[in-house]
Amino acid sequence: MPRKFQRVIVYIMIGTLILGGIFTGAAGLGIF
Numbered sequence: 001m002p003r004k005f006q007r008v009i010v011y012i013m014i015g016t017l018i019l020g021g022i023f024t025g026a027a028g029l030g031i032f
Helices: 003-029
Strands: none
Touching: none
């Protein structure tokens, strides 16, 4: 597995966690 591809996977995982946290927080505050 190329190291560059591995780094992309890590960035995607981090981005997913951040977006998930934002949507969860917004839903918790009653925005959606």
